Amino acid sequence: MTEFDLAIRGGTVVTAVEQFRADVGIRGGRIEAVGANLRGARTLDAGGLLVLPGGVDSHCHIEQLQPGGGADEESWETGSRSALAGGTTSVVTFSTQFKGRPIGPSLAEYRQRAGQAMVDYAFHQIVTDPTDAVLAELPGIIASGIRSLKVFLTYDPLWLDDRQYLRVLAAARRHGALVTVHCENYEAIGWMTEALLAAGLTAPKYHAWSRPPVLEREATHRAIALAELVDQPIQIFHVSCPEAAEEIARARARGVRVWGETCPQYFVLSAADMDRPGFEGAKFMCSPAPRDAKATAGLWEAIRLGTLDVVSSDHSGWSFDGPRGKRVNGTDANFRDIPNGVPGLGSRLAILWSEGVAAGRISASDFVRLTATQPARLFGLHPKKGSVMPGADADLVLWDPTRRTTITNALMQHTIDYTPYEGLAVTGWPVATVRRGEVVMQDGQVTAQPGGGQYLPVAPYDAIAPRGVFANGFDPSTACS
Ligand code: URP
Ligand code: ZN
Ligand code: ZN
DSSP: OOEEEEEEEEEEEEOSSOEEEEEEEEETTEEEEEESSOEEEEEEEOTTOEEEEOEEEOOBOOSOBOTTSSBOSOOHHHHHHHHHHHTEEEEEEEEEOOTTSOSHHHHHHHHHHGGGOSSEEEEEEEOSOOOHHHHHHHHHHHHTTOOEEEEESSSTTTBOOHHHHHHHHHHHHHHTOEEEEEOOOHHHHHHHHHHHHHTTOOSTTHHHHHSOHHHHHHHHHHHHHHHHHHTOOEEEOOOOSHHHHHHHHHHHHTTOOEEEEEOTHHHHOOGGGGGSTTTGGGGGOOSSOOOOHHHHHHHHHHHHHTSEEEEOOOBOOOOSSSTTSTTTTOTTOOGGGSOOOBOOTTTHHHHHIIIIIITTSSOHHHHHIIIIIHHHHHTTOTTTSSOOSTTSBOOEEEEEEEEEEEOOHHHHOSSSSOOTTTTOEEEEEEEEEEETTEEEEETTEEOOOTTOOOBOOOOOOGGGOOOOOOGGGOOHHHHOO
16 A cells, blocks of 8 residues: 555545545645545544645735835744644735835845745735836736736825726736735725814724725726726725625626635624724724624625635734834824734634634635635636645645634734734634645644745736727727836
8 A cells, every 4th residue: 555655544625615534645745645544654633623725825914025124023934833823824925016116126025035934925016106117027027926916096105096007907917917906995085084183083993984885895896997998807805895895796797807805804803893992993903994794794695605705814914012013103193193904814714714614604615715725726826725636735734623712812823912803712723734745733833944935936827817808899908008
């Protein structure tokens, strides 16, 4: 009988479509067999556990560079540790272009810093300033394996106006990349913010008032309409409300290649959390803002309908007290001056399992599809990542579906000094994480070493293929930059 390097025995394998009892045989870092009675030089007993593909978190901010130098607090080492502790083995993170500067030098620094990764990783390239010179850099960047461009339709100093956004869409279409979009209306948020501050409404809870769902819906509609004009596939990031999901559903119904992502914060946090006493509300501030129970119910429905098909963390590397953290401008700072974003790399899978599968809203296969298979497909990492099948990288999580845990910041193992989910009781927890055949986490002990992660260059893949449908049959992307 063949002896594998590692055999995971006695578990229930879950894929995006089914679950079945099987052993998994691993050799040379890959899954070689899924079947009965497999033996290995090393064995992991998965009796009573589920064997899931390692999580693929296709939206998380790790060691993101700051315009004045340095990076946000979550390093590759600490971010990877949190990911592995939570069952995630691959991430798609960000390289940011600073306005007025070329992409090349900062991308080189991102690559160099990612040398410390303990998870496998790919990049989205954020484009903030699509000048002719920057657009001329894109073919080389895309050809090097970064096949996803991120744009912001809000945030100073990152946002793009419509014409700039069109230029990025056209460049992506010409050179073969997906575009991911942060959809909120910049001008309207600025105007609302001025009105709120002028009225003395400055506390963290007014962050949500400054950017209500209608502004997310408008920007989502516009992002899709312009992508439709250029015939460029896009993914809408961090959908927080059914109003935005409806725009995606309507576009998909007419054949537009648009996908929607949401995040655990929109299932378990709400605008009311930003109204906690003192400055505590700042811990829950992210954009788009968490909404209310009705919105959450609408998001679950959008998941059920397949309108939202990826759940990522949007992990942000800001502490509460850290040097660039939530309190950087003091505890009486108005909401405009409080850094946005919440950490979530380590909690993503447990929250989605608990709120989704354990609560009876989705199946275990839905969970695998939302957290591993579909993000891997959408970002060109499948079938290497995101599935339990022969030939795939042996990235696996042994998952206890019934274990009850109360989330604490210590369990997250990140460098951030808080989790917005402190005290949240969850059902379902990772028992062991395997990365390319190596057991890198067992019972919360992460044993991976910095530098053990691998870069995942992305080759052209299905999701980025346009439809070839234009108004009047004219393809503007070939004629305009
Ligand atoms: O508030 C958030 N989401 N911060 C992270 C950056 C982004 O918008 O993705
Ligand atoms: Zn965003
Ligand atoms: Zn983000």
